[in-house]
Amino acid sequence: MSTVVGEMDQHDDHHHHAPSGITRWLFTTNHKDIGSMYLWFSFIMFLVGGSMAMVIRAELFQPGLQLVDPHFFNQMTTVHGLIMVFGAVMPAFTGLANWMIPMMIGAPDMALPRMNNWSFWILPFAFAILLASLFMEGGGPAFGWTFYAPLSTTYSSDSTALFVFSVHIMGISSIMGAINVIVTIMNMRAPGMSYMKMPLFVWTWFITAFLLIAVMPVLAGAVTMVLTDKYFGTSFFDAAGGGDPVMFQHIFWFFGHPEVYIMILPSFGIVSAIIPAFSRKRLFGYSSMVYATAAIAGLSFLVWAHHMFTTGMPVFAELFFMYCTMLISVPTGVKVFNWVATMWRGSISFETPMLFALAFVILFTIGGFSGLMLAITPVDFQYHDTYFVVAHFHYVLVSGAIFSIMAAAYYWLPKWTGHMYDEGLAKLHFWASLISVNVLFFPMHFAGLAGMPRRIPDYSVQFADINQIVSIGGFAFGLSQLIFLWLVIKCVKGGKKAPAKPWEGAEGLEWTVPSPAPYHTFDTPPEVK
Amino acid sequence: MSIRLITALAAMTPIAAQAQSQLNLTQGVTEISQRVYDLHMTIFYICCVIGVVVFGAMFWSMIRHRKSKGRKPATFHENIKVEILWTIIPFLILIGMAIPATSTLIAMEDTSEADVTVLVTGSQWKWHYKYFDSDVEYFSLLATPRQQIENRLEKGENYLLEVDRPLVIPTDRKVRFLITSDDVIHSWWVPDFAVKKDANPGFINETWTQVDEPGIYRGQCAELCGKDHGFMPVVVIAKTPAEYDAWLAEQEEIQRKAKEEEQRLLAMSMDMDELMDLGEQVYLGSCAACHQASGEGIPGVFPALKGSPMALNDMNGHIDIVVNGKTGTSMQAFGNQLSLRELAAVITYERNAWGNDTGETVQASDVNAFMNE
Numbered sequence: 002m003s004t005v006v007g008e009m010d011q012h013d014d015h016h017h018h019a020p021s022g023i024t025r026w027l028f029t030t031n032h033k034d035i036g037s038m039y040l041w042f043s044f045i046m047f048l049v050g051g052s053m054a055m056v057i058r059a060e061l062f063q064p065g066l067q068l069v070d071p072h073f074f075n076q077m078t079t080v081h082g083l084i085m086v087f088g089a090v091m092p093a094f095t096g097l098a099n100w101m102i103p104m105m106i107g108a109p110d111m112a113l114p115r116m117n118n119w120s121f122w123i124l125p126f127a128f129a130i131l132l133a134s135l136f137m138e139g140g141g142p143a144f145g146w147t148f149y150a151p152l153s154t155t156y157s158s159d160s161t162a163l164f165v166f167s168v169h170i171m172g173i174s175s176i177m178g179a180i181n182v183i184v185t186i187m188n189m190r191a192p193g194m195s196y197m198k199m200p201l202f203v204w205t206w207f208i209t210a211f212l213l214i215a216v217m218p219v220l221a222g223a224v225t226m227v228l229t230d231k232y233f234g235t236s237f238f239d240a241a242g243g244g245d246p247v248m249f250q251h252i253f254w255f256f257g258h259p260e261v262y263i264m265i266l267p268s269f270g271i272v273s274a275i276i277p278a279f280s281r282k283r284l285f286g287y288s289s290m291v292y293a294t295a296a297i298a299g300l301s302f303l304v305w306a307h308h309m310f311t312t313g314m315p316v317f318a319e320l321f322f323m324y325c326t327m328l329i330s331v332p333t334g335v336k337v338f339n340w341v342a343t344m345w346r347g348s349i350s351f352e353t354p355m356l357f358a359l360a361f362v363i364l365f366t367i368g369g370f371s372g373l374m375l376a377i378t379p380v381d382f383q384y385h386d387t388y389f390v391v392a393h394f395h396y397v398l399v400s401g402a403i404f405s406i407m408a409a410a411y412y413w414l415p416k417w418t419g420h421m422y423d424e425g426l427a428k429l430h431f432w433a434s435l436i437s438v439n440v441l442f443f444p445m446h447f448a449g450l451a452g453m454p455r456r457i458p459d460y461s462v463q464f465a466d467i468n469q470i471v472s473i474g475g476f477a478f479g480l481s482q483l484i485f486l487w488l489v490i491k492c493v494k495g496g497k498k499a500p501a502k503p504w505e506g507a508e509g510l511e512w513t514v515p516s517p518a519p520y521h522t523f524d525t526p527p528e529v530k
Numbered sequence: 531m532s533i534r535l536i537t538a539l540a541a542m543t544p545i546a547a548q549a550q551s552q553l554n555l556t557q558g559v560t561e562i563s564q565r566v567y568d569l570h571m572t573i574f575y576i577c578c579v580i581g582v583v584v585f586g587a588m589f590w591s592m593i594r595h596r597k598s599k600g601r602k603p604a605t606f607h608e609n610i611k612v613e614i615l616w617t618i619i620p621f622l623i624l625i626g627m628a629i630p631a632t633s634t635l636i637a638m639e640d641t642s643e644a645d646v647t648v649l650v651t652g653s654q655w656k657w658h659y660k661y662f663d664s665d666v667e668y669f670s671l672l673a674t675p676r677q678q679i680e681n682r683l684e685k686g687e688n689y690l691l692e693v694d695r696p697l698v699i700p701t702d703r704k705v706r707f708l709i710t711s712d713d714v715i716h717s718w719w720v721p722d723f724a725v726k727k728d729a730n731p732g733f734i735n736e737t738w739t740q741v742d743e744p745g746i747y748r749g750q751c752a753e754l755c756g757k758d759h760g761f762m763p764v765v766v767i768a769k770t771p772a773e774y775d776a777w778l779a780e781q782e783e784i785q786r787k788a789k790e791e792e793q794r795l796l797a798m799s800m801d802m803d804e805l806m807d808l809g810e811q812v813y814l815g816s817c818a819a820c821h822q823a824s825g826e827g828i829p830g831v832f833p834a835l836k837g838s839p840m841a842l843n844d845m846n847g848h849i850d851i852v853v854n855g856k857t858g859t860s861m862q863a864f865g866n867q868l869s870l871r872e873l874a875a876v877i878t879y880e881r882n883a884w885g886n887d888t889g890e891t892v893q894a895s896d897v898n899a900f901m902n903e
């Protein structure tokens with residue numbers, strides 16, 4: 002351990018006077034710089050993907066075709082989904098990991114700093130390629146973020162190769178990020194920081210990183226088969242050549258379901274840091290939290306076909322996947338109960354990070370309820386591919402993952418910038434987001450139950466009222482995020498000086514260093530008791 | 531039951547079903563759909579109860595255990611008994627839920643001993659129905675006029691949920707559906723039957739229903755299948771067995787007559803105006819979804835026919851691609867979808883509309899000769 006630290010020290014030495022200007026950012030190997038770039042990148046992608054959502058909601062404001070043609074509409078839903086998943090949520094978590102994991106475990110930097118630089122800098126290219134494909138003749142990908150074959154092979158537009166290429170780059174970036182996290186956590190913990198003393202954010206990311214390494218190659222395989230089916234005459238997914246289109250869905254969801262947990266486990270870690278801090282009470286059931294996370298990660302490999310109940314599987318398989326899916330709500334429940342028990346008889350205050358964390362717990366749980374409903378196969382036949390599913394995954398992803406990222410940003414902004422954010426603006430951002438997110442997504446449950454399919458540019462008149470409300474909620478939610486942009490810029494530029502530990506009840510090594518955190522922290526490892 | 535009563539019923543059921551399903555899942559009109567609805571309500575109430583307990587405890591803490599009230603935090607952070615309890619109890623609830631779900635699922639997947647079998651084939655963007663043990667088969671296309679979609683006409687009551695030729699099935703009989711696709715994956719969904727099954731190209735899925743009440747039931751394609759995925763509804767009319775039998779016999783007769791008529795008309799040629807009128811009608815109904823009403827297509831996806839070398843010069847190639855389609859692309863074979871007259875008319879139309887002005891006509895006999903080559 003000590004030798005590793007020694008080497009890191011030397012390595013850092015010749016970076017002590019970081020270059021300034023653009024080269025500072027291009028060549029940086031500093032985990033804080035790279036973390037910041039990841040976070041800004043993900044926020045920009047959040048706005049880009051969000052503006053596509055605005056196009057979708059504007060078209061759906063009324064029945065009939067008004068603004069865009071159906072082909073372009075499909076490109077919007079597809080690219081919106083891809084950008085939000087791979088461009089907004091995942092890089093935001095990697096950014097948080099970069100910033101916080103070394104500081105939380107008392108390490109001077111990530112273990113593989115050059116790879117860290119590379120894994121970030123290939124991302125902008127991936128998304129530039131994806132976005133550029135929208136301007137090609139025939140348009141960009143229009144087959145849904147799930148790119149089911151043969152719609153994505155035989156029947157897709159010529160730009161599909163660009164889609165495949167950009168997904169490959171995103172995958173490589175994620176895998177490198179994950180390797181870095183694992184190596185850092187396994188090798189660079191400060192003396193005394195045993196596994197069972199690590200903050201939950203570190204634990205959840207540790208497990209997430211293993212999930213990433215396990216499933217991103219599966220995604221890479223899926224897109225490669227799409228590529229060869231479309232351009233090189235193979236027939237993996239083409240029945241005419243002896244292939245099977247349903248096999249595509251098995252491969253995709255074998256990646257896809259663990260992927261949804263990749264997007265929520267780090268959230269669990271964030272919320273498990275914030276709720277105790279503002280309840281001024283230790284996290285309830287730390288070890289059961291760790292085991293529950295591991296259980297969820299393990300089970301997530303056994304439930305993929307719950308996305309495929311209507312594809313015509315044997316009853317036996319349907320039953321197996323139904324039971325496993327129902328089972329996954331047990332460890333998920335344990336987490337929620339633990340958070341509530343942490344608050345119980347605490348001494349609670351409601352600063353903005355806490356508000357977002359509380360909203361997370363409630364709204365994520367609502368998403369979990371609809372997940373449980375979707376797990377019941379006979380009823381899933383009715384819900385599947387309707388707006389009920391859209392409501393479900395937006396509750397877990399927007400008011401789940403994104404809200405937890407917001408909570409994290411507010412919680413650690415003073416540490417990152419050295420300034421307190423504007424609490425008034427923050428509260429405004431919170432309440433505007435909370436209200437609009439529910440106006441946006443709650444009525445979608447009803448639209449789905451009443452029979453509105455997803456991924457349609459136009460709908461029958463009975464759904465007109467619901468869609469109007471949803472669209473209004475959508476515009477309001479979109480605008481609310483500009484408050485956040487304004488707030489962050491303001492906070493970076495100045496504000497009340499933040500003390501080393503701005504939150505009375507916060508725990509962890511990151512609060513032992515000054516705010517803003519110096520460029521290099523923990524050059525000599527702290528002693529953890 | 532008198533005919534009038536039945537038609538009155540048929541007219542009322544969809545409205546009644548719609549009114550009650552505005553915000554919730556439909557109860558539907560089959561035993562299965564009722565069981566599915568009951569499962570849905572049960573799991574929903576279970577979630578509500580858990581929600582009340584969990585959120586109740588949360589709000590209780592948020593209100594009572596506040597710092598601003600001068601609360602001092604407790605120090606407990608573990609309790610094995612409670613933790614085991616809140617692992618076991620949800621587990622037991624889930625078992626309670628899994629039992630009825632399992633029996634319903636097994637019933638839904640039991641397609642044996644059907645009285646009637648229909649082959650349902652999806653293609654971009656229409657459904658094709660073929661009755662087993664009978665010659666009856668036809669396509670079912672969206673009937674909502676383009677003007678309504680483009681907001682040039684007021685939208686009708688069944689906007690986007692109406693087709694030219696609905697599927698007809700008998701009530702009180704077990705009807706089995708074999709579902710497949712000619713191109714991409716579609717999904718055949720009728721909420722009132724709680725039937726949703728994917729149509730996979732090259733594979734056949736099975737499902738079934740048994741409808742109790744005569745009526746008109748509407749659904750939609752539920753799997754993204756390309757540009758007009760939102761525009762391929764499913765409409766099913768359930769008739770009493772006697773009426774159904776009469777309908778089927780009538781259809782057989784009509785289809786037989788149409789074939790005879792087609793042979794008779796082969797000898798007659800149509801003039802340019804007739805061909806162009808019929809051709810435009812067919813084109814808008816069957817081709818415009820891809821090649822666009824303007825004939826300009828969508829660059830990079832669907833080729834333009836306006837000014838296309840094939841439409842201008844290559845007559846045989848033109849007939850060939852329309853009759854046989856082109857495998858590996860979304861250009862389908864229309865030889866079995868359209869009559870000889872319609873084929874001739876639409877080809878003529880494409881060779882003369884949008885300034886293609888070749889002046890050439892194609893007659894049904896030409897298409898027939900091509901097909902018999």
Ligand code: HEM
Nearest residue numbers: 261264265307308330369372373375376385386390394397
């Ligand atoms: C209690 C835990 C959960 C259960 C039981 C559950 C169950 C399900 C089921 C059965 C479906 C398939 C619905 C269908 O297509 O018919 C689904 C879809 C989905 N879920 Fe969950 N889910 C849970 C939690 C989550 C979480 C934590 C996330 C992500 C953060 C998530 C994200 C998604 C997404 C993105 C889809 C839709 C994918 C698509 O078709 O595009 N779910 N969920």
Ligand SMILES: [Cu+2]
Nearest residue numbers: 258261307308
């Ligand atoms: Cu899943």
Ligand SMILES: [Cu+2]
Nearest residue numbers: 751753755759
């Ligand atoms: Cu479809």
